[in-house]
Amino acid sequence: MANAVKNQVCGVPENLRKQLAVAVRSIQWSYAIFWSLSATQQGELQWGDGYYNGDIKTRKTVQAFELKADKIGLQRSEQLRELYESLLEGDTDQTKRPSAALSPEDLSDTEWYYLVCMSFGFDTGQGLPGRALASGETIWLCNAQHADSKVFSRSLLAKVGTVVCFPYHGGIIELGVTELVPEDPNLLQHIKASLLDFSKPVCSDKSSSVPHNADDDKDPICAEINHGIVDLLDLDNLYSPTKKIQFDHEEFDEFCESINEDFNIVSPDECSNGGQNHQLDDSFMLEDANGVASHVQSWHFMDDDFGIREKAAISSPKLESAGHSRFKELHEGNHMTLSSLDLEVDDDLHYKRTVSAILRSSNWSIECPGFHTCGYKSSFIRWKKEGMANFHRPRVQQNIFKKILFAVPLMHGSNSLRYVKENGRKDCLRKPENDENAIGCALPEKFQILGSMVPSTSEVDKESILKDTIKYLKELEARIEELESCKNSIEFEERPRRNCLDAVEQTSDNYENRRTVDNVKKSWINKRKACDIDESRHKTGSDLKRSTPKDGFAPDVRVSIKELEVMIEIRCHSRELLLLDIMEAINNLHLDAHTVQSRTLDGLVTLTLKSKFRGAAIAPAGMIKQALQRAATK
Amino acid sequence: MENSSQESHLRSDNSVTYESPYTVYAMAVSSTPSPTNLSHQSIALGSFLEDYSNRVDIISFDPDTVSVKTHPTLSFDHPYPPTKLMFQPNRKSSSSSSSSDILASSGDYLRLWEVRESSIEPLSVLNNSKTSEFCAPLTSFDWNDVEPKRIGTSSIDTTCTIWDIEKGVVETQLIAHDKEVYDIAWGEARVFASVSADGSVRIFDLRDKEHSTIIYESPQPDTPLLRLAWNKQDLKYMATIQMDSNKVVILDIRSPTMPVAELERHQASVNAITWSPQSSKHICSAGDDTQALIWELPTVAGPNGIDPLCVYSAGAEINQLQWSAAQPDWIAIAFSNKMQFLKV
Numbered sequence: 001m002a003n004a005v006k007n008q009v010c011g012v013p014e015n016l017r018k019q020l021a022v023a024v025r026s027i028q029w030s031y032a033i034f035w036s037l038s039a040t041q042q043g044e045l046q047w048g049d050g051y052y053n054g055d056i057k058t059r060k061t062v063q064a065f066e067l068k069a070d071k072i073g074l075q076r077s078e079q080l081r082e083l084y085e086s087l088l089e090g091d092t093d094q095t096k097r098p099s100a101a102l103s104p105e106d107l108s109d110t111e112w113y114y115l116v117c118m119s120f121g122f123d124t125g126q127g128l129p130g131r132a133l134a135s136g137e138t139i140w141l142c143n144a145q146h147a148d149s150k151v152f153s154r155s156l157l158a159k160v161g162t163v164v165c166f167p168y169h170g171g172i173i174e175l176g177v178t179e180l181v182p183e184d185p186n187l188l189q190h191i192k193a194s195l196l197d198f199s200k201p202v203c204s205d206k207s208s209s210v211p212h213n214a215d216d217d218k219d220p221i222c223a224e225i226n227h228g229i230v231d232l233l234d235l236d237n238l239y240s241p242t243k244k245i246q247f248d249h250e251e252f253d254e255f256c257e258s259i260n261e262d263f264n265i266v267s268p269d270e271c272s273n274g275g276q277n278h279q280l281d282d283s284f285m286l287e288d289a290n291g292v293a294s295h296v297q298s299w300h301f302m303d304d305d306f307g308i309r310e311k312a313a314i315s316s317p318k319l320e321s322a323g324h325s326r327f328k329e330l331h332e333g334n335h336m337t338l339s340s341l342d343l344e345v346d347d348d349l350h351y352k353r354t355v356s357a358i359l360r361s362s363n364w365s366i367e368c369p370g371f372h373t374c375g376y377k378s379s380f381i382r383w384k385k386e387g388m389a390n391f392h393r394p395r396v397q398q399n400i401f402k403k404i405l406f407a408v409p410l411m412h413g414s415n416s417l418r419y420v421k422e423n424g425r426k427d428c429l430r431k432p433e434n435d436e437n438a439i440g441c442a443l444p445e446k447f448q449i450l451g452s453m454v455p456s457t458s459e460v461d462k463e464s465i466l467k468d469t470i471k472y473l474k475e476l477e478a479r480i481e482e483l484e485s486c487k488n489s490i491e492f493e494e495r496p497r498r499n500c501l502d503a504v505e506q507t508s509d510n511y512e513n514r515r516t517v518d519n520v521k522k523s524w525i526n527k528r529k530a531c532d533i534d535e536s537r538h539k540t541g542s543d544l545k546r547s548t549p550k551d552g553f554a555p556d557v558r559v560s561i562k563e564l565e566v567m568i569e570i571r572c573h574s575r576e577l578l579l580l581d582i583m584e585a586i587n588n589l590h591l592d593a594h595t596v597q598s599r600t601l602d603g604l605v606t607l608t609l610k611s612k613f614r615g616a617a618i619a620p621a622g623m624i625k626q627a628l629q630r631a632a633t634k
Numbered sequence: 635m636e637n638s639s640q641e642s643h644l645r646s647d648n649s650v651t652y653e654s655p656y657t658v659y660a661m662a663v664s665s666t667p668s669p670t671n672l673s674h675q676s677i678a679l680g681s682f683l684e685d686y687s688n689r690v691d692i693i694s695f696d697p698d699t700v701s702v703k704t705h706p707t708l709s710f711d712h713p714y715p716p717t718k719l720m721f722q723p724n725r726k727s728s729s730s731s732s733s734s735d736i737l738a739s740s741g742d743y744l745r746l747w748e749v750r751e752s753s754i755e756p757l758s759v760l761n762n763s764k765t766s767e768f769c770a771p772l773t774s775f776d777w778n779d780v781e782p783k784r785i786g787t788s789s790i791d792t793t794c795t796i797w798d799i800e801k802g803v804v805e806t807q808l809i810a811h812d813k814e815v816y817d818i819a820w821g822e823a824r825v826f827a828s829v830s831a832d833g834s835v836r837i838f839d840l841r842d843k844e845h846s847t848i849i850y851e852s853p854q855p856d857t858p859l860l861r862l863a864w865n866k867q868d869l870k871y872m873a874t875i876q877m878d879s880n881k882v883v884i885l886d887i888r889s890p891t892m893p894v895a896e897l898e899r900h901q902a903s904v905n906a907i908t909w910s911p912q913s914s915k916h917i918c919s920a921g922d923d924t925q926a927l928i929w930e931l932p933t934v935a936g937p938n939g940i941d942p943l944c945v946y947s948a949g950a951e952i953n954q955l956q957w958s959a960a961q962p963d964w965i966a967i968a969f970s971n972k973m974q975f976l977k978v
Contacts (some may be wrong), residue, residue: 379648379976380928380944383899395904397878397922398860400682400953404659404717404861405816407684411714411773411792412742445792572701 020051020173022075023191029177030054030160031114035122035129036171043124045133048171050076052114054178058106080111084118110178127153129172132165140183144176165187168195184337219376245282486620543603555632559621566624567590568609572632574600582607585631590614645852648977652693652702656681660690662719663958664735666847668694674703675961676749678737679973688712690719690739692749695975697961702975710754716741717772721749723779723959725885738799740772746815747902760785761796762804762882773816779866780823788815794828796840808843808917810836819864819872829874838974849890850883852876863907867914873932875904875919881909882919884931897929899942911959916943918965920952926967928978946976 019033027427036048053073083102107115122130128151132139141147147155152163160176165434167173175191175428235320396402451465454472555572572584586593588611613619619627660680668674673947674694679851681688683725690921692708695701722736735749746757761767768789778784783800794815796805811830818828825842833852839845852859866870871894882897882904902922910916920926927942946967954968965976 146889235961263799377648378944378978380926380946383927383942383945398905399906400657400659400950401860402877403684404682404715405773405814408715408717408741411684411686412769412771426709488976 002262016049017051017074017077019054019195020049021077023173023194024051024053025073026194027175027187027191030174031176033114033174033175033176034119034168034171035133037133038121043133045122045124045129045172047118047120050077050081050114050118052080052109053109054114055106055108056477059295066222071238080107080115081118083107084115088119113154113159120152120154128163128165129174132167132172136167138167140188141165142182143180166192168192369471384576450488486623505516507559557625557628557632559624559628560623561624563615564618566609566611566613568607568611568624568628570605570607570628570632572605572610574603574605578632579607581631581634582609582628585627589619589627591619591624635962636831639813641932650695650700650702651972652679654679654681654691654959654971656683656689656972657971658682658705659953660716660719660739661954661956661958661966661968662737663695664721665723665958665960665967666735667960668735671696673698675958676721676735677702677973678719678721678749679968680712680719680739682715683971684715684807685952686713690716692736692737693752693973695961695964695976697964698709699976700975705752707752708754710756712739712740712741712745714758715724720775720777722782723777724782725839728900729780738775738777738785740775740787742769742771744772744775744785746959754770758799758802760799760802762795762807773814774818776818776820776826778820778823778826780820784823786818786819786820787817788828790814792817793828794826796826796836802803804841804926806840808838810838810846813858816858816860817862821861821864821869825870827862827864829862831856831858833857833859833870833876835862835874835885839954847890849887850874850885851891855944861907863917865909865914865917867909867912871909872910872919873907873915877976878903878921880904880921882929884917884919895931895935895940897927897938897940897942899927900925902951908955908957908965910962911957913961918955918957920948920955920967922951924948924951925950926955926965926976928965948974 016034020034024030026031031050031052031054033050034048035045038044038046051073056076058075079102083104087104104112120127122133124130125134128139129143141152142161143164144152144160145155159178160177161180163174163176165172165174173191173195223554348574447462447465450469454465454468555570557571558569560567568586579596585591590613591611592614593609593611595608597608599606654726654931658679660678661681661931662678664737666675668676671694674696677693680690688709688711691711692702692826693704695866698908710712710717716739720738720907730870733751737749737754739745739747744760746760754761760805761769770789772787772789774965775785775787778786783798784798784805785799787795787797787847789967792809792811792813792815793807794810795807797803798805810828811832811834815828815830818840820895823839825837826840827835827837831833833854833856834848835850836846836848848949850870857879859874861875861879864874865873870886870888872887874883875882878890880898880900880903883893884895884897886894897917897919900921900923901920904919904921905908906921907917907919910918915931917924917931918928920927924947926946926948928944929940929942932940936946946969947966950969950970952967956966958964958966959975963978965978967974967976
């Protein structure tokens with residue numbers, strides 16, 4: 001049915017499976033695979049069809065009677081193929097699957113290898129089948145699991161001892177067996193002959209009864225699968241179908257590492273042999289690396305129940321199968337324990353699940369070119385974990401690097417910051433999101449910063465920015481002088497003010513000396529400090545000179561201080577929120593007003609306040625007066 | 635080949651050293667065979683002297699005999715150290731004669747030079763400033779290998795400028811970042827990415843100049859990212875390095891903000907990164923710990939992070955690293971006043 005259609009698409013001769021079956025059974029080998037030329041990719045070999053004749057771990061069938069040996073084999077091959085396909089589709093919800101279907105833990109190692117082979121593809125000349133295709137000759141590889149992975153790309157995966165490939169009908173037939181069999185041309189002849197023989201009757205059958213045959217073969221299997229009757233409930237529970245399969249991130253990482261270690265061959269020579277070493281990794285390596293990453297990310301912590309059950313499940317297949325007598329008799333040899341896989345028991349299931357996820361997300365590509373290892377020595381040596389112990393870090397890191405990036409551009413810059421009036425320039429602060437390509441944005445960033453810091457300026461012109469900066473700095477200098485005169489009576493403001501003074505003085509100095517970029521930069525930085533300090537401390541007053549009363553009537557403020565008590569009298573024009581502003585000003589001076597009296601007459605407000613200093617910090621009378629004057633005239 | 639009396643050449647089967655009279659920083663390996671000898675490769679070395687007069691020298695490397703040869707006539711002056719040098723990539727069929735190569739250098743401006751057999755002629759100075767007194771010095775540039783007439787430059791004035799060098803005009807200029815832009819790298823013909831002192835990696839598409847995508851920001855805000863390398867074999871991946879950091883951050887442009895890997899095996903800050911020109915999974919990094927490490931990026935990282943494949947220890951902090959597509963078996967490194975070619 002579907003298979004037959006597929007066969008036709010892939011260029012696999014019909015009834016090939018039977019041919020393979022006959023061939024393999026006659027020599028009693030483990031499996032036969034037909035690699036067919038891909039229709040889509042030139043010269044690439046893909047899985048065509050296969051027959052598995054090797055050891056089986058868990059038999060899952062529905063019917064009570066035992067099939068004939070060859071039918072068993074065909075059925076098994078079919079089941080393996082279906083398992084592969086279901087893994088590929090990522091069908092982890094087991095309820096959808098027919099209950100007699102295989103699941104990964106039912107497979108023996110050789111079966112698993114056979115299944116994994118289904119995902120492989122080979123370019124001409126690559127891997128054993130590829131080379132057989134390229135050369136057109138038979139290749140016999142003995143001791144396959146110890147073969148170089150360049151020769152036999154699945155060597156790390158293989159549980160087979162001997163593999164033979166030969167061209168057939170435009171593709172490659174591969175036969176494998178777990179034992180080590182020395183090269184025997186007679187055997188080959190025998191195989192080829194048997195294939196040839198079989199194909200003849202098939203041809204004649206083809207014309208008349210292929211559909212029938214196909215049905216014949218398929219039907220029993222289909223029927224078996226479709227019947228829901230299976231005494232495999234316990235095995236079903238292993239999958240806990242209602243729960244999503246979830247992964248513990250950590251476990252996954254751990255096992256991955258163990259896989260990496262296990263499949264790592266430490267190559268004798270020192271070259272960067274990464275490509276060879278990570279053969280399995282290569283084959284697991286996704287075109288779409290994100291696939292695994294995203295899988296890992298999306299797999300969350302497996303919840304405990306499931307975990308426990310799962311662990312039980314791994315050990316249980318044997319028990320279960322032992323428990324069910326009818327399965328016991330079908331349960332064939334090969335008790336290759338899980339531990340022989342050199343993986344943790346838990347990891348085995350993880351591994352299979354992982355593989356299913358990987359299969360789901362991509363085809364296993366042919367080994368990537370990996371790292372070139374040349375015939376001769378590399379300058380590089382293999383990295384070891386101990387590495388360089390106690391390396392003394394240089395005091396200035398990335399010294400030359402930083403100079404190239406930070407200092408060198410500024411070396412050029414001595415020409416760049418003269419006053420040049422550039423008119424009609426757009427505001428370069430806006431980003432492309434808001435603005436079209438701002439071509440010719442020539443205002444360097446520092447000027448922009450300066451412009452934003454000086455409160456009065458809104459120019460984008462270099463000259464005017466600097467003019468405003470000069471003005472502002474002069475104002476600040478005057479302010480500082482004034483504050484200095486109040487210096488002695490202020491305790492808490494001393495320290496920050498000193499900084500401010502220093503900073504501003506430095507600024508003034510540097511500002512005179514406008515010669516080099518560095519200095520200007522410094523001045524900007526210091527100026528910023530001055531600004532910040534100013535702003536943070538004196539919320540109410542920054543530019544005294546500017547705050548000229550608007551209506552010509554200066555508010556009359558009288559302040560008298562007696563120890564901690566401050567008595568304030570204010571007379572000014574009434575306005576909205578006046579009281580609020582005054583109270584705010586008083587609060588800022590660390591005063592707590594406990595008595596307030598106010599009288600309004602003809603638009604004139606007379607306020608009498610009695611307040612107390614909050615803490616030890618005492619503001620001088622002059623300061624209070626100024627602050628209140630300002631607040632009143634706001 | 636002949637050794638001049640000045641330079642000492644250390645030869646072995648797998649590396650060759652060239653000792654220059656001055657500290658070397660900028661380095662470029664040509665993508666085409668040297669005009670002097672087809673089996674040789676030209677390398678441009680820019681000096682790093684902290685004053686006005688600097689030089690760029692061309693030497694040629696012979697991979698067969700593993701030796702370098704100097705060409706005293708192939709040299710030119712450069713104002714202040716060149717911040718980057720690069721030969722024209724993929725120069726297969728060119729309109730001009732095939733016996734010359736084009737070298738670009740960045741410093742105060744982007745300059746193009748024609749490297750001929752026995753001389754170097756300046757081709758053009760690409761200056762975008764409206765007035766003669768103003769320039770925005772360039773920190774780096776990248777030559778688009780898909781569209782060879784396009785060069786993107788990054789500057790300390792926070793902009794990136796895209797030049798059409800055949801016509802010698804600006805294609806576009808974008809304000810790329812909030813702060814100085816330190817490196818720029820092309821992905822495709824119209825897509826580039828840049829890193830900046832504001833700590834972000836942004837991707838820009840010339841078809842949509844109004845928007846950029848931030849694909850990574852350094853975890854400590856405002857920590858500058860100094861270099862960017864885009865994997866030309868697999869355009870999903872980029873690598874970047876942070877100031878004063880020993881980590882190489884590998885980014886996947888499809889998952890912004892979250893690095894795919896952080897390669898943390900250097901014992902001091904990393905100075906240069908370069909992807910392998912042939913394999914999409916290999917990257918080389920070099921740093922102040924005098925080591926050059928080659929990494930292979932696995933699909934799944936172990937819990938302890940990724941270990942490098944192999945390492946090379948130079949004699950001093952390695953400042954520059956080049957892995958040219960023309961010589962994929964050789965990595966060029968520069969440290970103090972030496973340049974070495976190492977067999978991979």
